[in-house]
Amino acid sequence: MTYCCGVLVRDGLVMIADTRTNAGLDNISTFRKLHIFEEPGHHVLGLASAGNLSVTQSVVSLLHEGVEDHEAGERHQLRECRTMFQAAQLVGNAIRQVHRVNGAVMEQSSVNFDVSFLLGGQIAGGPLRLFMIYSAGNFIECTQDTPFLQIGEHKYGKPVLDRAVVYDMEIAEALKSSLISMDSTMRSNLGVGLPIDVLVVTPDTLRSELAFRIEPGEPYFHDLRERWSAALRAAHASIPRPPYLKDVRTHAMTEV
Amino acid sequence: MTYCCGVLVRDGLVMIADTRTNAGLDNISTFRKLHIFEEPGHHVLGLASAGNLSVTQSVVSLLHEGVEDHEAGERHQLRECRTMFQAAQLVGNAIRQVHRVNGAVMEQSSVNFDVSFLLGGQIAGGPLRLFMIYSAGNFIECTQDTPFLQIGEHKYGKPVLDRAVVYDMEIAEALKSSLISMDSTMRSNLGVGLPIDVLVVTPDTLRSELAFRIEPGEPYFHDLRERWSAALRAAHASIPRPPYLKDVRTHAMTEV
Numbered sequence: 001m002t003y004c005c006g007v008l009v010r011d012g013l014v015m016i017a018d019t020r021t022n023a024g025l026d027n028i029s030t031f032r033k034l035h036i037f038e039e040p041g042h043h044v045l046g047l048a049s050a051g052n053l054s055v056t057q058s059v060v061s062l063l064h065e066g067v068e069d070h071e072a073g074e075r076h077q078l079r080e081c082r083t084m085f086q087a088a089q090l091v092g093n094a095i096r097q098v099h100r101v102n103g104a105v106m107e108q109s110s111v112n113f114d115v116s117f118l119l120g121g122q123i124a125g126g127p128l129r130l131f132m133i134y135s136a137g138n139f140i141e142c143t144q145d146t147p148f149l150q151i152g153e154h155k156y157g158k159p160v161l162d163r164a165v166v167y168d169m170e171i172a173e174a175l176k177s178s179l180i181s182m183d184s185t186m187r188s189n190l191g192v193g194l195p196i197d198v199l200v201v202t203p204d205t206l207r208s209e210l211a212f213r214i215e216p217g218e219p220y221f222h223d224l225r226e227r228w229s230a231a232l233r234a235a236h237a238s239i240p241r242p243p244y245l246k247d248v249r250t251h252a253m254t255e256v
Numbered sequence: 257m258t259y260c261c262g263v264l265v266r267d268g269l270v271m272i273a274d275t276r277t278n279a280g281l282d283n284i285s286t287f288r289k290l291h292i293f294e295e296p297g298h299h300v301l302g303l304a305s306a307g308n309l310s311v312t313q314s315v316v317s318l319l320h321e322g323v324e325d326h327e328a329g330e331r332h333q334l335r336e337c338r339t340m341f342q343a344a345q346l347v348g349n350a351i352r353q354v355h356r357v358n359g360a361v362m363e364q365s366s367v368n369f370d371v372s373f374l375l376g377g378q379i380a381g382g383p384l385r386l387f388m389i390y391s392a393g394n395f396i397e398c399t400q401d402t403p404f405l406q407i408g409e410h411k412y413g414k415p416v417l418d419r420a421v422v423y424d425m426e427i428a429e430a431l432k433s434s435l436i437s438m439d440s441t442m443r444s445n446l447g448v449g450l451p452i453d454v455l456v457v458t459p460d461t462l463r464s465e466l467a468f469r470i471e472p473g474e475p476y477f478h479d480l481r482e483r484w485s486a487a488l489r490a491a492h493a494s495i496p497r498p499p500y501l502k503d504v505r506t507h508a509m510t511e512v
Binding site for chain 2: 155156158159160162163164171172173175176177179180184187188198200209210212220223224227228229231232233234235236238239240241242243244245
C-alpha cells in the first residue's frame with residue numbers, strides 16, 4: 001500500500017509520501033514514491049505515485065526519457081512542459097503509453113493496471129498548481145475549496161485533513177497537518193510506513209524549499225506522534241460521558 | 257454505505273449503526289440496520305448489517321422465521337440457539353440460504369452478493385460475546401486484544417478506536433468512543449448518516465441496558481461533535497511546527 005497527500009495553500013505546496021511497498025505481506029520493501037523534477041529558476045515539480053510499482057516506475061522513466069507523441073512523431077519530457085496543465089497531460093500520456101504496452105497482458109494475468117499520481121509544482125511564468133491523475137490518464141486539479149488531494153490508502157488520514165486544512169493556513173501548519181494525517185494512516189495500516197519523503201515549494205521561488213526524508217527515529221516526527229496521541233487521549237477524556245446510561249453498575253463501580 | 261461497530265469490554269457490549277442506505281447518490285433512504293432480538297431473562301442479541309439491503313433484510317427475516325437445516329429437515333430460529341457460537345453459525349447459514357436462492361442471478365446482473373454482519377449479545381448460561389460474519393457465512397470473534405469489530409465504511413473511524421478502545425475501559429467510555437468513531441465516519445463520507453441506532457448490554461442482565469435512536473439534533477451527540485471538533489483543533493494547535501522549514505517567508509509574515 002501507499003499513502004501520499006498534497007496540500008496547496010496560499011503560502012505554498014506540501015507533498016508527502018511514504019515509501020513502503022508490498023507484494024503480499026511477506027514481501028515488503030522500501031521504494032521512493034515521491035519524485036522531484038527540478039531546475040532552479042525554471043521549474044520545480046513533485047510527482048507522487050500509488051499503485052502497481054512496475055507501472056509507476058515506467059511512467060517516471062518515460063517522463064525523464066520522453067513520452068511518445070504519435071501524431072507529431074516526437075517525444076516529450078516533463079522538463080519541456082511550459083505549463084502545469086501540459087505537465088499533467090504528459091503524465092496522463094505516459095500512463096496511457098505504459099497501458100498500451102502492458103495493460104492487456106497484465107489484465108490477462110489478473111494484475112490490476114491501477115495507478116494514480118499527484119503532480120504538484122510550478123513552471124516559470126505560471127502559478128503553483130496541484131493535480132491528481134488517474135489510471136486512464138484523466139486528471140483533476142486541486143482548488144481553494146478543498147485544498148488537498150490524496151492517493152493510495154487515503155481514508156484513515158482524511159478526517160484529520162477534512163477538519164484542519166484550509167487555504168489560508170500557513171505552510172508550516174499545512175506540513176504539520178500532512179504529517180498528522182500520515183501518522184493516522186500508519187497507525188491503522190501496516191502497508192504504509194517510514195521513511196516519509198517530504199517536498200515543500202513556496203510560490204515563485206522555482207526551487208524546492210524543502211526536499212527531505214523523515215527516517216525512523218527522526219526527533220520531530222517521533223515527538224509529533226507522541227504528542228498527537230497524548231492530545232487525542234486528552235480530547236477524548238474532555239468529552240462528557242453519554243447521559244443515556246444512567247444507572248449502569250459498571251465493573252469499576254462494583255470494585256469500589 | 258453503512259458504518260457499524262461493536263465494542264466488547266469487560267463491562268459490556270456496545271453496538272452502533274447508522275441508518276443511511278443508498279442505491280446511487282440520487283436514491284438515499286433511511287433503513288434500520290441494527291436489529292435487536294430480545295427475550296429478557298433468556299437472551300439479548302444485536303445484529304448489525306452492512307452490504308446489499310435485499311440480502312441483509314432476507315437474512316433478518318430468515319432468522320425470525322427459521323433457517324432451513326437440510327440434513328435434519330428442520331428450520332431453526334435465532335431465538336432457539338443455546339449459545340452465541342450457535343447463533344453466529346445460524347446467521348452464517350441464513351446468508352448461505354439467501355445465496356443459494358439469489359447469488360447466481362445477482363452475479364449475472366453484476367450485483368455484488370456482498371454482506372457482513374456483527375452479532376453481539378448474551379444467551380442464558382453463556383458469556384457476552386461479539387462476532388463478525390462474512391458473505392460466505394464464516395465468522396471471527398472479538399477478543400480482549402482488539403476489543404472492537406467494524407463493518408461497512410470502517411476506515412475513517414478506525415484510528416479513533418485504535419487509539420482509545422481497551423478492554424478495561426468503562427462501558428460509558430466505550431459508547432463515547434463508538435460515537436466519536438461514528439462522527440469521524442459521517443464527516444468524511446456522506447453515505448453514512450443520522451439517525452444512529454445504539455444498543456448497550458451489560459453482562460448477565462440478559463436484557464438491553466439501552467436500545468436508543470439518536471435523531472438529528474439530539475443534544476448530547478450534537479454537543480459531542482462540537483466538542484470533538486474543538487478538541488481536535490486545540491490538539492492540532494498544541495503541536496509545535498516542523499523545524500525543517502526555517503526561513504520560509506510566509507504570506508502571513510509578509511502581511512505584517
